[in-house]
Amino acid sequence: MITSIFNKTRPINYIILFVFLLIFFTLYQSLAVTTPLNFITGLQKAGSFLLLNASLFLMHFIYNRNNLVKDNMFGAFFSFLFCLLFPEIFNSPHIICALFLLVLAFRRLIALRSKLSIKQKLFDSCVLILIASLFYVWSALFLLLVFFVIMFQTSFDFKNWLIPFIALFIVGSIAIFFEMIFNTGYIFSLIESVSFSFNLHALANQSVTFFVLCFYALIIILFLFSSFVTSGSRSVNRTAVYHILYLILIISFIIFICMPTPNLAVASFSFFPLAIMGSNMIEKIEKAWIKESFLGGITVCILIFYFLQL
Structure with a gap:
C-alpha cells in the first residue's frame, strides 16, 4: 500500500503527508x-509547522530537480518519518528556521x-548558512561544506576562496x-552558548532516547551501505553530489555530538542526505513485497518510538 501511494509524484501525496504531519504535530503539542x-505561541507554532512542511517539500523539489531520485516521493516519505522519530523538532522553531535555510544552501x-x-x-550558500547560524549557532559548521565544494569543484579560481570570508x-x-x-x-548570548561538551549521562538515563x-x-x-554498493554506477556529476551528501551527514553528526545538552531535533539536519539515499535504496529493490515489508516495518517502528516519546 505504501509503495503504491508514493511510487509516483502526485498532488494527492503532498496532501497526504501534509495532513498526517499536521495530525502528529498537533498530537505532540497536546500531549508532550x-x-x-x-x-x-499559537502563531509561532503555526509558523513553525508551515516552515517545517516547506523544508520537507523543498527537499523533495531538490531531489527531483537534480535527478537525485526517480519520479517518486519515497524521499519525502522518509523525511516525514524521520520527523516522527525525532518529534522534538515540532517544538524547536529555531532549529526549524535553521533547517529551512540550510536546505536552501544545500540547493545552491x-x-x-x-x-x-x-x-x-x-555567496548565496554562505549567507544562508550564516543566517541559519543566527538561529542555531552550530549551523556555521556547514561552512566546511562550502570550502569542500570550492576545493574539489571550483578551486581553479582563487577568488572563490575569498567568498566565505566576504559573506x-x-x-x-x-x-x-x-x-x-x-x-x-x-548575539552575545549566542556566542556564549557555544560549548564542546556532550552530556552522555543525559542519554544514558533516557532509555527511549537511547x-x-x-x-x-x-x-x-x-x-x-546501499549507497556505497551502488556507487560504481554513478556518473561523475552524480558522484560529486554524493560527496556533498556524505559530508552533510558527517557535519550533522559532529553538530549532534558537540551539543552540551542533547536535543534530538538537531538530527533533522541529516534528513536531507538520508532521504535521498533511502529513496535510491528502495528504487533498487525489484520485488514489490520486499519494498512494502521494508517500508511498513520502518513505519511501524517509528510510530512506536513516536508514541513512546509523548
Whole structure:
C-alpha cells in the first residue's frame, strides 16, 4: 500500500503527508508540550509547522530537480518519518528556521555542478548558512561544506576562496549593526552558548532516547551501505553530489555530538542526505513485497518510538 501511494509524484501525496504531519504535530503539542498556549505561541507554532512542511517539500523539489531520485516521493516519505522519530523538532522553531535555510544552501551548492554563476551560488550558500547560524549557532559548521565544494569543484579560481570570508564580514557586520541599535544581547548570548561538551549521562538515563538513536544509527548504516554498493554506477556529476551528501551527514553528526545538552531535533539536519539515499535504496529493490515489508516495518517502528516519546 505504501509503495503504491508514493511510487509516483502526485498532488494527492503532498496532501497526504501534509495532513498526517499536521495530525502528529498537533498530537505532540497536546500531549508532550507543557507550555501554555496563547495567541502569540499559537502563531509561532503555526509558523513553525508551515516552515517545517516547506523544508520537507523543498527537499523533495531538490531531489527531483537534480535527478537525485526517480519520479517518486519515497524521499519525502522518509523525511516525514524521520520527523516522527525525532518529534522534538515540532517544538524547536529555531532549529526549524535553521533547517529551512540550510536546505536552501544545500540547493545552491548542489546546483554548482552546472558550472554556471559559481560565485553567486557560493555567496548565496554562505549567507544562508550564516543566517541559519543566527538561529542555531552550530549551523556555521556547514561552512566546511562550502570550502569542500570550492576545493574539489571550483578551486581553479582563487577568488572563490575569498567568498566565505566576504559573506562572513557582511552578515557579521549587519548582525552587529542591529545589535548596536536594538541592544538585545542576542548575539552575545549566542556566542556564549557555544560549548564542546556532550552530556552522555543525559542519554544514558533516557532509555527511549537511547533506543531511538540506536534505531536511527541502524537506518544510517543501512542507507550508507546501499549507497556505497551502488556507487560504481554513478556518473561523475552524480558522484560529486554524493560527496556533498556524505559530508552533510558527517557535519550533522559532529553538530549532534558537540551539543552540551542533547536535543534530538538537531538530527533533522541529516534528513536531507538520508532521504535521498533511502529513496535510491528502495528504487533498487525489484520485488514489490520486499519494498512494502521494508517500508511498513520502518513505519511501524517509528510510530512506536513516536508514541513512546509523548
